[in-house]
Amino acid sequence: MLAYVIVSLGYLAVLMLQYGAVSRTPLLSGTADLVLLYIAAWSLHQQSKRFWILALIFAAIIGGISINPFFLPVVVYMAVYYAGSFIKGQVWQTPLLAMFLLTFTGTLLLHIGYLGVLFFEGQAFDWRVVLTQITLPSVLLNMLLAIPVHAIVTELARIVYPRGIDL
């Protein structure tokens, strides 16, 4: 129970940081996605069987706030969560590498989703501009922030799972 409370409080802090500061600090036109990093990091550290419920709620909150269709963040964040849970069982000796892998693929997946929505809405865009001005800077920011987010979540995981208790 303590795990759920701490993770949820952490999520609220991440959500407010994302909307209040991180989204307003772009690199070219790209911005970091702390929520993606937070879910990815917890997917690599969680030891609870029903953690997916929290991940789903976190994703649904973003789906509700965002201008994008509700399903898009839900699908991508849950995909990242399940990918993280899968990787955790495969390459658990290198969690930071797994975090980078999740961050990179998650960011690309999310951007493909955003662009897909815009494409179906009939918005014209230049792939080169999108790649150089938005996606690559976003990937870079996410990769840079992945290290501190992973470190913080690792410390939090030590607090909430002191002996690796399976909830």
Add this chain to the structure above:
Amino acid sequence: MQKIFNPKNLRNLIIALVVVGLLFLAVSGYLTPLFSLGSSPLIGTQGWLSRQYGAMRDYFTSPRDMAQLRSRNAQLESELALLQGQIVALQEDLGSMRVLEALMGFEKEHPEYRYQAATVIGREISPFQQYIIIDKGSNQGIRHGMPVVTEKGLVGRIDAVIANASRIQLISDARSVVNVRMQTQRVEAQINGSLTGEISINMVPQNVDVQVGEVLLTSGLGGSYPPNIFVGQVLTMQSRQNTLFQTGSVQAMVDLTAVSAVLVITDFTPVDITPLLP
């Protein structure tokens, strides 16, 4: 059958049903009062966080060089003196114009709007969309479609509203289209946003000689925005022989990446012309 309905699966099924049910209720709007109750302290905290961020940004980005500040101050003072001279000349022109207007029987329009001030507390998570979130909502009289300005010019319009917060679509968003007219040329055109937040001007006839620095104001066409609000200035223009219209880039009057407070025009009702479109 017993395997399917063993206690473990049943428990997971019930949890899944509860989660899906809650999501359905949330999407259907039945949980809106609950969300409103829960969102108020969050919005307050978000506003505090946003103000701290703004203060930190100002601290790190403000100029430190005193000599540079003094020289800039002197330059601004000389510009002020020049502008004061221009004001006197313009006031004289205004006096004669009023006489002419009275003679022609026209009344000068002075639309007076009511404003609701709001603080920007967040920005859309997707870098592809240019939206901001403010700390005023339907409880403060904000409604969908209301225009949003600052003292410098147009910012955008209200896109979505909840009890104590609203989302604004900026004029730099890719979906945004604003009908404008040029201040000196009296030619009408359109400005569009983009995925990267850059603004372009379109639909400018080829025979119009648009000067760089031309000021753009809202034309009021389409009924989405009131007329005569400053929008931006023309940065560059491109004219190709095989196209019907000229295009160009626009610098918005308002710095849309750093806007921290806005005014919502609450007594302007946008006209929905969608049913009239062919």
